[in-house]
Amino acid sequence: MGFQQGLSGLAAASKQLDVVGNNVANANTVGFKGSRAEFADLYAASLYGVSSAQAGIGTKTSAVAQQFTQGNITNTGNPLDMAVFGNGFFTVQRPGTNELVYTRNGQFKLDNQGFIVNNGYQLTGYTPDAPGVIKPLQVDAGSIGAKATTAIKLATNVTATATVPTVAFPGAVATAPDPKSYNHSTSVTVYDSLGTSHLVTMYYVKTTNPGEWQVYTRFDSNTMAAATPTTLTFDANGRLAGPVAPIAINVGTLPNGAAIGPDADLDGYPDNTLTVDVNGTTQFASAFAVNNLVTDGYTDGVLTGLVTTKEGKVQAKFSNGQVKDVGQIVLTNFRNPQGLAPQGDNIWTSTPEAGDAQVNTPGAGAVGVIQSAAVEDSNIDLTTELVNMITAQRFYQANAQTIKTQDQILQTLINLR
Template identity: 45%
Template sequence: MAFNTGLSGIRAASSDLNVTGNNIANAGTVGFKQSRAEFADVYAASTTGSGSIPKGSGVLLSDVSQLFNQGNINFTQNSLDLAINGNGFFVTSNNGEVTYTRAGYFGTDREGYMVNNFGYRLQGYGADANGNVINGVRTDLRVDTASQAPRATTGVTQGMNLNAASTVPTLYNDAYTTAGGGAAGLAAARAVFDPTNPQTYNSATSVNVYDSLGNSHVLSQYYVLQPGTTNTWDVYMTLDGTALHDTAPQVPMFTTQYSSSGAITATTPLSANASAGVAAGIIGINAPLTNGAATPLTFNFDIRNSSQYAAAFAVNRVVQDGYTTGELSGLEIDDTGIVFARYTNGQSRVQGQVILASFANVQGLTPIGKTAWAESFSSGPAVEGTPRTGTLGALQSGALEQSNVELSDELVNLIVAQRNYQANAKTIQTEDTVTQTLINIR
C-alpha cells in the first residue's frame, strides 16, 4: 500500500515540477498566463463504504489551472503592438480557425492584413470608404496601403477682421477723386487696382486650394476700402497670380458690407466668376483651370465669421476641405480599438476597429500552444465586443502585456516540489526496508 502511496506522491511532485518549470520557461513570454497544479487526496472505498477509519491511498493531480490575472504592460516602439488592460482576448483567425490570445505582437503582411507573429489574422470590424466602422460584422482587419486619392476643395471658411480705422488707399482714392466720385469715380478707382502694388489695396491674405488632381493652387485675396464709404469693401481674387476678378473693365469679385457694430451684413457678387451664396457672407467661386483637372474649380468662400472692428487686419481661422494625394505614413490605434491611418497629406482615415472576446469561464478555455486558447464547452461561447464596452478592458497601443509569472514564487515552488519528491521517495525506501525485514525472517 505504501508503495502505491509513495508512487502517487512522486507522480504528483513530478507534475508540480513540470508545471513550475513551464512557468519559469515562459517568464518572458508575452501574454503568457501562469499555471498551477491542483491536487486531491485519494481514499480506497468499497461499495459498502470506506470504513470508520479509512486509510489514504495517495494523491492525484486533479487539475492544472491557469491564472488569468493581469500582467505588467511594457511599452515598445511599434504602434501595432497591442496590450489589453483588463478583461478580454484578441480574436485571431487562421484560415477560419478562430483562436484567442493575450499576446499582442501584431504587424501587417504583404497584403495589408494585420497579423500576429504566426501569421494569424487579427479580427475586428471593417470600415467603409468614408471611414465609418461597420459594426457587428467581424472580419479580418486590413490596412489599405494604397495612396489616398486627392479631393478637390469644395469650401473655404475664413475668419478675419478688417480694420475699421482704415482709409482708402492713396492711388485708389486719387483716381476716385479725379474722376469726380460717384459711379464713374469708382470705376476709375477700380481700374488702378494692381495686386503687385500694395498702395492699391488695404490688406491681403491667401489660402491654398486643391483641384481634382490634387494640385495645390494659391488663392489670394485683396481687400480695398471702397471710396466714399466707411463699411464697404471691394474684394479682388487671383489664383496662382491670375486674376479671377474681371479685368476688362476691372471689377472686384464681390463687395462685402458691415454694420455699425462691425458685423457682416451683405456680400454682393460682381464678377462673372462669383455667384451669390446661400447666406450673407458666402460667395460661390468659379476658378477656371487649364492643367487637365476638372474645370472650373468650384467652391464656396465663407467669411460669415469676419468682422470690421478698429483693430489691425488679422486672419484668425482658415479651413478648407481639399487635399492632395497622400501616402500611408503610419497607423495609430486608440484605447477603443479604432485603427487610424495617417497619410503624408495630413489626412487620416479610420481603417477599422479591433474587437475583444470574453468568456463566462476563462478557466474552461483549452490551451493550444503559441500563447493561444480555443473555446470549449466548459468556457462557454465567446462574447465579442469593442474595447472599453461592457466588461472588456482598454487597448494600449505600442505596448505588450508581459507574462504574469512571478519568478521568486516559482523558485520557491521548485524547492517545495523537490522536497515533496524526495519525501515520497523516502516513503518508498522505508516501505522497501520493512518488506526486506519481513522477507529475511527465518
C-alpha cells in the same frame, strides 16, 4: 502500505515541476498566461462507505488551471504592437481556414498582402465596407488619390482702427495689386482634381463708410475683377450685421486640364467654381488674424504608417496628412476564460466550458481597451515560480523519503525470524 501514497505524491510533484518549468520557460513570452497545478486527495471507500479510521491513499492532479491575470504593459514604439488592458482577447483567424481563435499576444505586423498578422494568424474586426461582419483586416491602400477642394470657410479679424487706403484698389489687372491699395490680405492653399496646389488670395479693403469693408479674391495669377467685390458690414459690437452669402470664385479652365470645386450638376466632374464662406469674420481693434480656416481638398499621398486608437480603430496615415479608417478591432470575452483550450503559439480556442463568445469593440461591455505601440508581458512572477520550484522539489523528496521508509520497514519484516 505507504508505497501507493508515496508514488502518487511523486507523480503530483513531478506534474507541479512540469507546470512551474513551463511557466519559467515562458516568462518572456508576450501575452503568456501562467498555470498552476491543483491537487485533490484520494480516499478508499469500503462497502459501507468511508471509515473515519481509514487513511487516505494518496493524491492526484485534479487540474492545471490557467491564470488570466493582467500582465505588465511594455511600450515598444512599434505602431502595430497592441496590448489589451483589461478583459478580452484579440480575435484572429487561423491560416488557411475560417476558424476564429483567440490570443493576448499583440505583436502584429503587415504581411505581403497587407493583412495584419501574428505568426500567420490574421487579426479580425469590422471593416468600413462590412460593418458588423467579423473578417480579417487588410491594409490595401498604399496611396490615396487627390481630392479637389470644393469650399473654403475663412473667418478673420479685420482691424477696426484701420484707415482707408490712399491708393484705389485696381481694376482688372493680371498682376498683384499695390500693397497700398488694401489693408489686409491672406492666402489659402487649395487643390485641384490632380492634386496640384493653387492659391486663393483674399484682399480686405476698408471703405469710407463706418464698419464697412470690401473683399476681393484672386485665384493664382488670374486677372482680378475689381467690379465684383463682396461687402462686409459690421455692427457696433464688431460682428457681421447679417449673414453673408458665400463668395463664388469662377476659376475658369485650369492649364493642366484638372478641375476644382463641387460637382453641382452631378456630371462626375468639378464645376471649376469655388466658394468662400466668410461668416464669422469680426472687426475688433486687435491686429488682423485668421481665426478659423477649413478646406476640404488635399493632394495625393502615400502610406506612411498605421495607428491604433484605444477604442481599437486601425487608421492609415498618409504623407498628405490624411487619415483613413482601415478597420475596427474587436475583442472577445468569455464567462469562464479558464475553460479555453490552449493550442500553443499563444492561441486559445473556445470550448463549451468557456461559455459563449462575447464580442465587443474595445472599451465596450466587459472588455478592456487597447494600448498601441505596446505589448502585454507574461504574467509570470519569477520570484514566486522559483519558490514554487523549491517547494515542489521538497515535496518530491519527502514523498521519495516515505517510499524509502516503507522499504526499510518491509526489509525489517522480511529479516524477522
